[in-house]
Amino acid sequence: MTADAKPLSGLRVLVPRGGTWGDLVATALREQGANTVIAPLVDFAHTSEEDRLVEALKRLEAGYYDWITATSATVADVLAHHNAVIPPDTKLAAVGEATIQAFASAGYQVSRTPTEENHTTAGLLEVWPEIDEGKVLRVLTLRSDVARPVLTSGLIDRGHDVTQVVAFRTIGVPVSAHTREDVESGRINALLVASPRIGREVATQFPHLPADTIVACVGPHTHEEAVAAGLRHHPDHGNSVAKRALIRTVESAIDQSDMLD
Known part of the structure; x- marks a missing residue:
């Protein structure tokens, strides 16, 4: 062509x-x-929940969480800004091609993603077997101030212990x-x-x-x-x-x- x-x-x-x-x-x-x-x-600015974010990242590095989730590539930037380390026993679930690529480029291993046929936050919940095995999981969900908390709500509805933190703000x-x-x-x-x-x-x-x-x-x-x-x-x-x-x-x-x- x-x-x-x-x-x-x-x-x-x-x-x-x-x-x-x-x-x-x-x-x-x-x-x-x-x-x-x-x-x-648009660009991304520091969260208004900085103290909560810093505390959550300390607990993350200490191995408190079983999983961490991300639906924005900017979350990878936030973790890098704070020099945050995801422990080997804490797994990462991510949605979005740009998000997955950003985490891979930053050296983080992504353990769970949606299928290509339903690559959405709702789709991730459908192909995440660990969340339906009956064990209460400790999950850290990081998102922007304007993103809809689809993953957070889905995990809470299943009875999991979810710490949700606004990791960054979207500004014009x-x-x-x-x-x-x-x-x-x-x-x-x-x-x-x-x-x-x-x-x-x-x-x-x-x-x-x-x-x-x-x-x-x-x-x-x-x-x-x-x-x-x-x-x-x-x-x-x-x-x-x-x-x-x-x-x-x-x-x-x-x-x-x-x-x-």
Whole structure:
């Protein structure tokens, strides 16, 4: 297939997150013919529960927990920032391709992941035999301040001893003046909206998008939240070939768990 024949040829796409997530998504988009600009609209800040986090990590290193869970690649960064060591007897359960890759790159061994067919937090609960064997497990769940505690709730419902800690906060980041100019002029002609928080940032930072700019929201919840925040989609793009191809490409590279803030 020639470059001109690829489904995303002609698109210059703003990728709104950096790190492992941004690299995976940008690579997938370029393989389909797009040009990409990685310009994070969100970043991650220290938790408001720092004392609880430090105490939980001390207990982790002491071998108190049977399992630790993560649904965001940023959790690996948090552990590295605190020089946290996961003991050999404590196992790690993770969801999301970017999350798993980030932990592997940081030298942590992942013991349990969902299947490819249902790579979600709910899917992890279905293929985690240890949580249904009748033994009460001590589990540390680390997440962002805006992520839904699906794993935490599922483990508590099964009777396990769960310590849940907000490990980091998701905050908005203003893009550079150059990037803003490229969006407003249409030189960047496609925006990827991969979470509700990113949708709010796009609506706030780019209130006057050119009419032909494609805004691709991944997932119905993200779309609803972005529209509620004031983000407007051009009606001609509602079901366009380019927009569908953009969303399919992102979903093929990153599963829904990695779309969380």
